[in-house]
Amino acid sequence: QQVPVITIDGPSGSGKGTLAKLIATELGFALLDSGALYRVLGQAALKHSVALDDEAALAAAAESLDLRFEVSDAEEGVKVILEGDDVSRQIRTEQAGATASVVAAIPAVRTALLQRQRDFASLPGLVADGRDMGTVVFPRAAAKFFLTASAEERAQRRYKQLIEKGFDASLPVILEEVKARDARDMGRAVAPLKPAEDALVLDSTQLSIEQVREQVVEQLNRLG
Numbered sequence: 142q143q144v145p146v147i148t149i150d151g152p153s154g155s156g157k158g159t160l161a162k163l164i165a166t167e168l169g170f171a172l173l174d175s176g177a178l179y180r181v182l183g184q185a186a187l188k189h190s191v192a193l194d195d196e197a198a199l200a201a202a203a204e205s206l207d208l209r210f211e212v213s214d215a216e217e218g219v220k221v222i223l224e225g226d227d228v229s230r231q232i233r234t235e236q237a238g239a240t241a242s243v244v245a246a247i248p249a250v251r252t253a254l255l256q257r258q259r260d261f262a263s264l265p266g267l268v269a270d271g272r273d274m275g276t277v278v279f280p281r282a283a284a285k286f287f288l289t290a291s292a293e294e295r296a297q298r299r300y301k302q303l304i305e306k307g308f309d310a311s312l313p314v315i316l317e318e319v320k321a322r323d324a325r326d327m328g329r330a331v332a333p334l335k336p337a338e339d340a341l342v343l344d345s346t347q348l349s350i351e352q353v354r355e356q357v358v359e360q361l362n363r364l365g
């Protein structure tokens with residue numbers, strides 16, 4: 142039986158992670174936060190002193206990545222476990238995001254993680270969020286969304302999030318980082334960040350997450 146997959150792609154800070162969680166909970170579907178895989182790989186590379194330009198070693202590290210997602214209580218959400226250690230907090234820093242986008246630009250790394258991502262698809266269904274869920278990983282997905290927002294708005298949201306989590310943050314620095322990560326994610330040769338041809342593009346700059354959710358649910362109803 143074909144597993145229904147819903148893909149939500151977009152740049153960092155577009156709200157796709159929050160949206161994916163909402164939709165997965167609503168439908169009782171599994172959730173794939175594909176960015177977490179690249180974030181964990183980046184942290185594994187730093188931990189084992191693998192140079193971020195050593196493509197062969199990074200691809201090997203991706204192949205053998207000892208990563209688990211552990212569903213804990215609802216409040217804490219999903220725990221991310223690397224080699225037995227809880228790295229859930231460590232992978233959420235802006236630095237970890239930047240490291241992730243460096244290793245994610247390597248084609249052999251992406252190939253190594255492809256099957257692992259597809260294995261998340263199981264009944265009753267999957268909501269997958271990332272950069273290339275609709276274009277590369279699940280090209281035959283039942284419904285595809287591309288969520289975007291202006292760089293300024295995304296930097297502002299990211300700043301608020303970091304402060305709420307107790308991290309230090311500077312808005313102008315974050316805006317620069319957001320723009321740098323966009324450029325790297327959109328400019329890379331493999332699986333660049335772009336909407337799939339059959340994706341519904343939603344701009345959340347002026348919308349609340351609730352308004353975005355409504356549009357997604359409407360589209361899902363339309364598709365049946």
Ligand code: C5P
Pocket residue numbers: 153175176177179180238241242243245246270271272273274322326
């Ligand atoms: O979504 P998140 O911000 O956690 O992703 C971190 C980085 O991982 C992104 O900037 C991007 O370079 C990379 N990534 C990717 N493909 C995905 C998900 C994330 O290249 N499907």
